[in-house]
Amino acid sequence: MAVAAVAALSVTGCAAATGNAPAVLGYAADRPPVTIDFWYMPAGGAVQDEAVVAETKAFHADHPNITVNPVRVVWEDALTRISTASTSGEGPDVTQLGTTWVGGFSALGALRPYTKAEIAAVGGQSAFAAASWSSSHLAGSSQTTAMPWLVDIRSLFYRTDVLAKAGLDPDTAFATWESFEATLAKIKADGGGVAPLAIGNQNTFGIIHNVAPFIWGAGGDLLDETGTHSRLAEPAAVDAVSYYQRLVSLYDDPAAMKLISSDVPDAFARGMGAVTIDNSQSIADFLANPDRAGLQAGWGTAPMPAGKAGRFGFLGGSNLAILKGARHPDAAFEWVRFLTSQKSQQRYAVNSGYFPARTEAVAGTRLATDPKYAAFREMLGHGKMYPSVPAWVTVETVIAKDFSELWHASGALPRAEVEATLTRTTADIDATLQDSTATGIGN
Structure with missing residues (x-):
């Protein structure tokens, strides 16, 4: 089903999405209240669910005019659901994407590229682990279509x-x-x-x-x-x-x-x-x-x-993508900017157990000191990704x-x-x- 869904995307057109730069970066506090949908895929247990909910509450406290509706999607169904959402226009504003999926969805024009101003606003390429950034775009493309979030x-x-x-x-x-x-x-x-x-x-x-x-x-x-x-x-x-x-x-x-x-x-x-x-x-x-x-x-x-x-x-993980058909792309970017910030990355990493894609977010957390994570800290230097x-x-x-x-x-x-x-x-x-x-x- 997943392969058929992705294949169906190619029928809608394969030109790379160009995206439209927002007139004003992000979603200003004086704009009308909106609700954005966020699809995420837990790896098991309730720990990640609780961590996502905690971040939506912290985000809403900073952005009272944006409410995030988190939608839990199991990994086994995610590829088909995101593929269908991309063609129907009825999907989420922001979705978690496995790093191995970025190339396919990018090539099919399903994702809204991040602008240079947006990339700079989250700290730029240098703020993220090099391996994670390599999965932020289709191989050979200069367009960033998926912001690094978690390292697996x-x-x-x-x-x-x-x-x-x-x-x-x-x-x-x-x-x-x-x-x-x-x-x-x-x-x-x-x-x-x-x-x-x-x-x-x-x-x-x-x-x-x-x-x-x-x-x-x-x-x-x-x-x-x-x-x-x-x-x-x-x-x-x-x-x-x-x-x-x-x-x-x-x-x-x-x-x-x-x-x-x-x-x-x-x-x-x-x-x-x-x-x-x-x-x-x-x-x-x-x-x-x-x-x-x-x-x-x-x-x-x-x-x-x-x-x-x-x-x-x-070495894989997850990135954050704004769908091309997102109803509130500016508000969606605010959510992505928040999730990739150092404070959110540190909270979420500690609560969920994943390593953050933002390199500075590891220091000062138990990921850097707890002996249980020692093997994973060592393996970060030996990780290899699939080709995008x-x-x-x-x-x-x-x-x-x-x-x-x-x-x-x-x-x-x-x-x-x-x-x-x-x-x-x-x-x-x-x-x-x-x-x-x-x-x-x-x-």
């Missing part, structure tokens, strides 16, 4: 009691691919009946976010530097996918495999699995709700294991479909079988990328 960097969560029972030292257990696999095998043998892994495999982005770091760690990549061809059939990528497929097939809890990614943190907190991969938002949730069985047994975090090409982690190409959403779906079949295989597959699957996947991706170019997407 991933690390390992583990049960301290299970590692202790198996006689494992967390400082070395997850250091490399070899030690990571040995750790999972040891937990399976001596972990007291707790499954080594808890990884969900029922939604697109979760499947890819977890395996991409291993592909990069092997020296491979998803697409080439031009963003026009897949590299998944190359030996490094085949090695990485074979390794990860073995881990999932041998060590993942069968019940976890049936979950979508956003349901895994709570399952882990309740005692499912000894190790999982997730972003820092789960730390805020775990600290706020520590009474679940898995958490009471003890838990910690660790950086992703290093491959022969180094240590890598998926228009067809990425479709590419992601192609990858997830084939990878899902590999993850659900009964037992570790021969490397040749994995290679055959990735060869097919590469052909499908290349066809998708060629089709997107032929239809004008991104022009």
Whole structure:
């Protein structure tokens, strides 16, 4: 449905949006009262919901003539709903966008570009993490269409009691691919009946976010530097996918495999699995709700294991976009300016557990000092984003479909079988990328 919705957008026209600069920057206090709709996507639990509501109240206190109506949209539905909203003209004024979606929606002219004056008003490009800013626009475009907001960097969560029972030292257990696999095998043998892994495999982005770091760690990549061809059939990528497929097939809890990614943190907190991969938002949730069985047994975090090409982690997150059809674009910009301010970024980051995209907002918060966040602070330096190409959403779906079949295989597959699957996947991706170019997407 999501792919069909995005594809439908291309029928409405593919020219890049030019946007209209507001006569006066922002929404002045003497203008009439308005209500703007804001769509946001929580990662799980009530922590982020509460944090969003808190920010809307703080914003309204500063801007009494603007009321923000926050609308919760689950990630699994968000792509389709935003796509439909973009074509119908009945969507929100401001929406949260996954960083991997910016290229596609920008190419389709669905987003209102930020003006140079607006970019300067939020502090300019230099105020944000370089990786986050790279996702603020379509690759190769000079138009900023999505303001960086949150950073999604991933690390390992583990049960301290299970590692202790198996006689494992967390400082070395997850250091490399070899030690990571040995750790999972040891937990399976001596972990007291707790499954080594808890990884969900029922939604697109979760499947890819977890395996991409291993592909990069092997020296491979998803697409080439031009963003026009897949590299998944190359030996490094085949090695990485074979390794990860073995881990999932041998060590993942069968019940976890049936979950979508956003349901895994709570399952882990309740005692499912000894190790999982997730972003820092789960730390805020775990600290706020520590009474679940898995958490009471003890838990910690660790950086992703290093491959022969180094240590890598998926770095994504969320940006803030004003839709081209926004009813109140000036008021919408005031909301974006508020959310990307240092004070809001610090409050929201601490309350939600995400890292702020604004670099100065980390200092002075628990994100900079709490040992639970240490692994994530380290992984920020090893994060890598997907390419901001228009067809990425479709590419992601192609990858997830084939990878899902590999993850659900009964037992570790021969490397040749994995290679055959990735060869097919590469052909499908290349066809998708060629089709997107032929239809004008991104022009």
